[in-house]
Amino acid sequence: MKISMFHLMPYRDLPDDFEQRYHSVWVDPPWKELGNAEKVGQYYNWTLDELIYAAKSGMDGICVNEHHQNAYGFMPNPNLMGSVLARATNGMDVAIVQMGSTLPTTNPPTRIAEEYAMLDTMSGGRLVAGMPLGTAMDATLCAGITPIEQRERYYEAHDLILKAWTAPDIFAWNGKYFQLPMVNVWPRPIQQPHPPVWIPGLGSLSTWEFAAQHNHCYCFLNYYGPVVGKGVMDGFWQFIAQKGIEPNPYRAGFLQLVAVAETDALAEKLYEKHIRYFYNKSLHIPGEFFFPPGHQDYRSLENSIRKGLLKSQFDQLQAIPNYKFKDFVDKRLVIAGSPATVRDMLRQGVEDLRVGNLMVLLHIGSMPHDLTLKNIDLFTREVMPHLHDKWDDKWENKWWPEKLRAKRQTSLAAL
């Protein structure tokens, strides 16, 4: 399997009483009260250093994403980060996984076709092109996209980007949301016909259908681990079976929070407060921000209300503030402990979910730089090598840059 390090680039120093004093971590946390630009400059540099360290330590890929007005992650243009990462990993067998530029809010979407092509050429064909729909917070509240139009805009932007990469000739795009008289993207990607496309999703049927229809990799990105994830991924694989599509595990991606220390006890001591910071502060978001009416199309809305999906998710969130380290690990929200504990739990999770493209969040909440490097170091040396062989006996990762599909030689010497 392929394992990539995901980074959110969070604010690492929110006040202890943040969740009592402020309405939300996303959209309306007041910069003037909470933000410090000098510190943020340090965070960006640490984030880049951590991802580059992961690349040098043998990680298969390094991931960044896009969020706006959000103290848990604020890379408003992930491609600014991606360009530094592409340059810094020049010559290494590591994928640049952009998870990625948000399609409905980038105007015109050919901007993404251009920036991703820049990254693919700069990296020598190592790009994975993530194509997120975007959360309601980012798209409707921060960028002003009309909720009922977000998904339609997304589909149109996706079709435009793929055509911009693959059309042999200059073309006019006469869409509903975008009209461009002469599309002729410079540069085009090295990878042909285009870089692998990953579609991040939160379990909605429309997104599975979309990913399957276009033969893209579907990535379930949430923070609640394989036990919660299984409900969604089982549904996904049933859907794939019904459609008669090859059940290649590399067709799916999953994000998991992971924290490794020498022993289980030490993991608790080192990581508990950062895990609690993540779930209590970084995910402090009011429910009404998640689903402004129209963000879900009518069928998804009906499905989630009839099945009580929203309510069960909400109930689960309500319980988390009281969790201790043991609860987080027992419920597998976070996979944490000694290398042996982590590799057993992770292997189990990956098998249960049938996931070939694993993303691990190795920087969590308020984790300081040194501890993050330690986590990366232990993960890449003591955990990752034990998982790499999974799935490769039978399946090829068609959703990975072609030149990197062979097993990566760990380049510890490069450190």
Next chain:
Amino acid sequence: MVAVQERTISVWENKIKPKVQVAGSGPPVVFLHGAYGLTWDPFLDELARNFTVYAPEHPGTTWGDPDGIKPLDNLWDLVLYYDEVFDQLGLQNPAVVGHSFGGMVAAEIAASYPHRVGQLVLLCPIGLWRDDAPVKNWMIMPPEDVIKAVFHDPTGPLAQQMLAIPEDEKAQQDAQIRTTWALACTGRFIWPIPDKGLKKRIHRITSSTLLVWGKSDKLVPPVYAQEFASRIKNSRIAMIDQAGHVPQLEQLGEVSTLVRDFLKS
């Protein structure tokens, strides 16, 4: 209680099939509902004593026709759509009463087709914007906050009725789906700020216009009454005590008399 008749009409090349509730007798009055969907209420009962009330549901908000929103991309389409709805109902130049979102739609119709609207009644309409008095974004407000902003008395029976949850689970789900989708469909024309150019067109309104505003409206602040009145040539304002964003229900007797007398004048 008057007998309310339900009609389904077919508009926009049969792509949109809204339900229209019709009741009463006398000169025609079209009622355009707010963002939460249409409920036949005592104010409409009162209107129907003297007028034939036509209350169409906004496109997409009709139960069973959720895709009715798809053919209409923007406000221009919506105004043209209502021109067709009036034709379908056989109405030349009816009086139009619009509440909140429906008030904005009524004002847009009257500005686009000044001769199509006989008289105009706007109950706490949206459609204009002042930075110093922003219209609240009800699409991202929890229900308990909406109640506080909408009602003069958020603990009164009207407010409680709006918060009440049906006992039957299926009915509860239906209500949640219906309300959410009504907000989604009307949201297409107002997100994220309900200022879509009415200020450029409002001078074209020639209908005599009554503006009704609850003095305690915390959703769309009462300062907007003057904003509308100063731009509509033939208009007057009625400010209602002890009423918020739904003055026609919180002060049913006073407002229905006001509206009746205005429409009869």
